[in-house]
Amino acid sequence: MSYTILIPARMKSTRLPEKPLKPIEGKPMIVRVAETVRAARADRIVVATDHEAILEACRSEGVECVLTKPDHPTGTDRLSEAVAKLDLPDDAVVVNVQGDEPLMPVDVVDAVAELLISRPECAMATAAHTIDDLESFLNPNVVKVELDACGNAMTFSRAPIPWPRDAFRADPDRMPEGFRPLHHLGLYAYRVSFLKKFPTLPPSPLEATESLEQLRAMYHGDKIAVLVLDAALPAGVDTEEDLERVRAIYRERIARGEAK
Template identity: 55%
Template sequence: MSFIVVIPARAASTRLPDKPLLDIAGKPMVVRTAEQAALSGASRVVVATDDARIELAVRQYGFEALLTRADHATGTDRLAEVAGQLALEPDAIVVNVQGDEPLIDPALIDQVAQLLAVQPDAAIATCATPILDASSLFNPNIVKVVCTRAQRALYFSRAPVPWARDALADGERRLAPGIPALHHIGLYAYRVDFLKQFSSMPAGPLETYESLEQLRALENGYSIAVHITGAHPAAGVDTAEDLARVRQNFINRL
């Protein structure tokens, strides 16, 4: 199985300006992410950015970088442009790794790519892990996914789904025993032909209200395969606290 990794990296961030360029143990965050992605089975790792500073930083460390348009609404739209720039075949598999994931597990990248490769009727493959505490279930910054028995996504939400009616009837926030609550991990594999279709689809009401672009695929009738992993991956970098935690992780490795 052959696949490539594309890492969308935008400089704009409300909480952490120039986030992809922030230093982690002597290297920019996006470079650390690319290094992790390169440990997967990907045949190619490409950083896609709208900022020439990020492009230069990535190239200085020997990784491939492409400049893309600055007006893309989502990272998936940016991937579609990259697929066009690289003239990838329609059935080529592209894995989207976020640029703020310097601790991403290379094995998880391989597993998501493999899942899409063996399920030709799925438009997208992604992954999730069981939720183990009530605070995560009720945290709107943690995206939840509900799946079929065949591990196809039924819905993604920032709300606590599935809702355990009886266990939560008294208003207490708790995790009902055995509830199949899953924390969605924002790692995606696509085929190039679907990427091109996706970028031309208008955002629907579910995507708009939840602010979750994967709902665009479900709203248009496409299937998303979900790999369930028991390992809880390290969180990405969204806040200054996250950045400090990741920096310490790298320092501990030295």
């Protein structure tokens, strides 16, 4: 299996300013993310950033980094510029690991890459897991995905889908027995040919309504394979509380000799 990991890292963050450079036990968070995914089977790991300070922080720790424009409308547009600068071939596969996910399980990264490599009819691959509680099912911040018989996405939505109409008529306060909708997780693998094409595709009406850029790919006929996991991925870092939680985990890892 041959693929590249791209880690986008923007300096601007409304909830946690300068998030990629926040220290986690002596190293910037973006470096910790790159260190984590070194255990994956990827051939290459590259950070794609919009800021010189992140570029320098990565290079000082031996992490390959490419500087991209600061005004990309989406993260996928940033990846498109990065693969062009890296001169990756059209048939190559890249996995996008977010720069605020230092606890990302590398076996899942490998599995999403492997899924796309094995599905030549698909332009992208991603992951999901089952939703077990009503609160998450109704939460618009929990993105849902519906699959076809081949395991490809039929649609994504912030709305609660599919809607078990008859069951909720009988009891609207709990999840129906055996009902397992899917929570989409923000981990993607792409074919480089698709990433190069993406900025030229007009946004779809659904993308604008839902604020979900993966809907643009489906609107224009590109297929997305979905890996269904047994459990959710570890949460990323969005707040100071998240950062303190991750720092505590790293302190334990360092004490056990599992990290430096």
